[in-house]
Amino acid sequence: MIIQNDWFDIRKISESGQCFRIVKTGENRYRAIHLDKLIELERVSDDTTILDCSYDEYEQLWKDYFDLRDNYVYQEFKRLADEYVGIGEDYIKKSVENSRGIRILRQDRWETLISFIISQRNNIPRIAKSIESLADNIGKCGKHNNINFFAFPTCTSIIENRYIVSDLGLGYRDNYVISAANVVAQCGIDYINSFDRVKQLYGVGDKVANCYCLFGLHQLDAFPIDVWVQKIIDREFKGSTEFLNHFKGYEGLLQQCMFYHERKLSGKLVTLTAN
C-alpha cells in the first residue's frame, strides 16, 4: 500500500513517546507490531509512505491503527494553533509546526494500559525493553515473512506467568502490572472505559490515567502532564494551563506536539531500534 498523506510521519510518531513497539530498522524504515500483526514501513518522501501490506490488510487493520481514516482533527487542530493568540504563542506555534505528521495511534487498550503503568519513573528505552521482554517471554509467537516476533501478552498470560513477570526487571511496577491483569481478567478491558475507572487501578495515577485515555481510548481531550510537560507549563506559561481553553477537544494533540518538540530541542529524542 502506498499512502500519500503529508499529515503522516512515521518517524515522528515512533519518536513521540506514545508507542513503544514501532522501531527503526534502517534509513527511513520502520517496523510496527500491533496485536498479532507486524508491518514494515518506508517513508520515501514528505508525503509518501509505503506500507508493506495488502489493500485488504490495510483497510482491515492498519488504517485504523495509524488513524488514517481522515485528516480532519489534525487540520482542525493546526488551524486552532495558527489562530492562537496569548501567552506562549511562539512556543505553541513552533511545537505544532515541528510536530506535523504526528498522529494519535489507535493502539490496543490493554497494551497501552500496561505500557504506561510501566512508564512511570522510567526512561523510554527501558520502557520499550520491558515491553519487549514481556512479549518475548510470555507473548504469542507470530511470523511475518521470515521474521519471528511476539505479540503483547494477554492478561491471562500475565496472571498464569506472574512469577516470570516478576523476574523481568520491571522493578516495583510488577505488582501494578499483575494487579491490572487481575482486574481486566475479571471485568474485561471494556470495563476500563473512562478516566475514573482506570484511575481506580492500583499504580495508576493522574498521569498514567490520562495517557490511557489519550492513547488507549483515543480521547483527544486528555492532557497527560509528566515532568516534561510540567516543565514547559512552568517555563512558557508561567505555571498556568489556561492556554488549554483555546484547544478544547484537542488538548492531547497539543500535549504530543509539546512533548515531542521539547525533547527534540533538548536533544533527548529517543530513536528505538530493532533488537
Place this chain on the structure above:
DNA sequence: CTCCAGGCCCCGA
C-alpha cells in the same frame, strides 16, 4: 559513588 527516568502510594499535618 550519585543522579535520573513520560509517577505513584502512603503517611502525617
Place this chain on the structure above:
DNA sequence: TCGGGGCATGGA
C-alpha cells in the same frame, strides 16, 4: 488537600 519520603532497576 498538600507535601515529602520511599520505591526497583539499570544506564550515565
